[in-house]
Amino acid sequence: MSTKNLVTELTNTASPDADHLRALHARLTTAAERDGVLDVAYRTIDSPVGTLLIAGTNEGLVRIAYESENHDTVLQTLADRISPRVLKAADRMDLAARELDEYFAGRRRSFDLPLDWRLATGFRRTVLGTLTTDVGYGHTASYAAVAALAGNPKAFRAAATACATNPLPVVVPCHRVVRSDGSLGGYLGGVAAKQALLALEAA
Amino acid sequence: MGKVPFEEIVATHGPTVWRVCRAVLGAPDADDAWSETFLSALSAYPALPADANVEAWLVTIAHRKAIDVVRAAGRRAVPVPEPPERGHTPIDGVDVGSDLLTALAELPDKQKQAIAYHYLADLPYAEVAAILGGSADAARRAAADGIAALRRTYPKEER
Numbered sequence: 001m002s003t004k005n006l007v008t009e010l011t012n013t014a015s016p017d018a019d020h021l022r023a024l025h026a027r028l029t030t031a032a033e034r035d036g037v038l039d040v041a042y043r044t045i046d047s048p049v050g051t052l053l054i055a056g057t058n059e060g061l062v063r064i065a066y067e068s069e070n071h072d073t074v075l076q077t078l079a080d081r082i083s084p085r086v087l088k089a090a091d092r093m094d095l096a097a098r099e100l101d102e103y104f105a106g107r108r109r110s111f112d113l114p115l116d117w118r119l120a121t122g123f124r125r126t127v128l129g130t131l132t133t134d135v136g137y138g139h140t141a142s143y144a145a146v147a148a149l150a151g152n153p154k155a156f157r158a159a160a161t162a163c164a165t166n167p168l169p170v171v172v173p174c175h176r177v178v179r180s181d182g183s184l185g186g187y188l189g190g191v192a193a194k195q196a197l198l199a200l201e202a203a
Numbered sequence: 204m205g206k207v208p209f210e211e212i213v214a215t216h217g218p219t220v221w222r223v224c225r226a227v228l229g230a231p232d233a234d235d236a237w238s239e240t241f242l243s244a245l246s247a248y249p250a251l252p253a254d255a256n257v258e259a260w261l262v263t264i265a266h267r268k269a270i271d272v273v274r275a276a277g278r279r280a281v282p283v284p285e286p287p288e289r290g291h292t293p294i295d296g297v298d299v300g301s302d303l304l305t306a307l308a309e310l311p312d313k314q315k316q317a318i319a320y321h322y323l324a325d326l327p328y329a330e331v332a333a334i335l336g337g338s339a340d341a342a343r344r345a346a347a348d349g350i351a352a353l354r355r356t357y358p359k360e361e362r
Contacts, residue, residue, distance in 0.1 A: 001354060001357070003350050006350060006353060006354065006357070007322045007323075009303055010226070010303055010304075010307065010318075010322070010323065011323060013301045013303055013304055014221075014222045014225040014226055014304060014323070015218060015221075015222060016217075016218055016221045016222075020221075021217055021218065021221075024217065024221065024237055024238065024241075025213060025217070027234075027238050028213065028238055028241050028242060028245070031238060031242045032245055035246065037242070037245050037246045038245075040208075042210075075208045075210070076207065076208065078208070079205060079206060079207065079208040079209075080205045083249060084205065084206035084207070084208060084248055084249055085209050085245055085246075085248055085249065086208035086209050086210055087208075087210050087213070087245070088210050
């Protein structure tokens with residue numbers, strides 16, 4: 001037998017199968033969590049508005065991303081901006097996944113999971129915070145109204161930018177912000193998703 | 204762009220690192236060494252230089268962790284007159300009873316390691332030597348001697 005064949009045989013014989021790799025991965029995430037070296041955990045969930053990526057830190061839910069944002073790109077951004085210690089860890093994201101499931105099933109009107117706001121700063125952060133506390137389930141507000149609530153009535157463009165760059169869509173309800181003329185306006189997850197969420201909340 | 208998410212490192216290098224661990228250790232110990240390697244790598248990952256060779260880095264950690272696992276097992280083990288039979292526990296669908304792995308397990312450590320790091324992890328002999336100590340030539344010889352021994356003891360000749 002040639003060295004090449006011997007090495008091929010060795011590689012094949014000593015290869016872990018998919019289940020084995022999953023078990024090793026699960027063991028790693030458990031140990032990483034225990035040792036406090038898992039900085040960003042994530043998983044995906046299926047929803048009526050497509051597959052959502054949800055990611056969290058020790059402080060709470062830090063990112064929800066639509067497929068249109070490209071999940072790989074989003075994970076790379078999390079690695080760059082928070083920490084490259086990023087692992088897929090479904091268990092740690094259980095609470096967020098459950099609350100989102102309940103919301104999409106129409107059984108939940110507000111979220112009470114801890115949020116990590118670090119990806120939204122300054123006025124944008126203020127706008128998103130205001131939105132979360134002051135524009136309730138089933139209601140809508142105009143960009144100008146949201147800007148006013150955030151303390152700067154003239155800053156409706158900045159309010160629109162805050163919505164367009166919302167790191168926590170759905171949970172931070174930028175889908176409830178519409179144009180003053182009553183038309184929907186844009187949405188980072190696409191207008192169809194915005195329509196679907198508003199319809200869900202109107203039901 | 205900074206470092207890729209560690210999840211990608213696990214997905215890309217996880218299988219190779221497990222093969223390396225399995226080649227130098229028995230099956231249950233390979234799982235321990237793999238887990239310790241990636242846990243340690245995750246912890247150190249933010250400080251890893253951006254241009255580092257990730258596979259060589261992981262194999263270097265795996266080399267140390269494999270030694271730790273063997274030492275820990277030695278402390279736990281009750282001394283037995285015969286070396287314990289290797290690779291008899293079927294685990295996770297891997298055919299650990301395979302003749303080739305048995306033959307590999309019987310090689311001297313240096314040869315096993317040189318084969319694992321060069322042939323399974325694809326590291327050049329200079330890198331292998333950096334991990335094992337000694338020269339690149341010595342690493343090359345250890346791998347060649349190991350392969351020659353495997354050829355002699357591994358019976359599946361005709362193909």
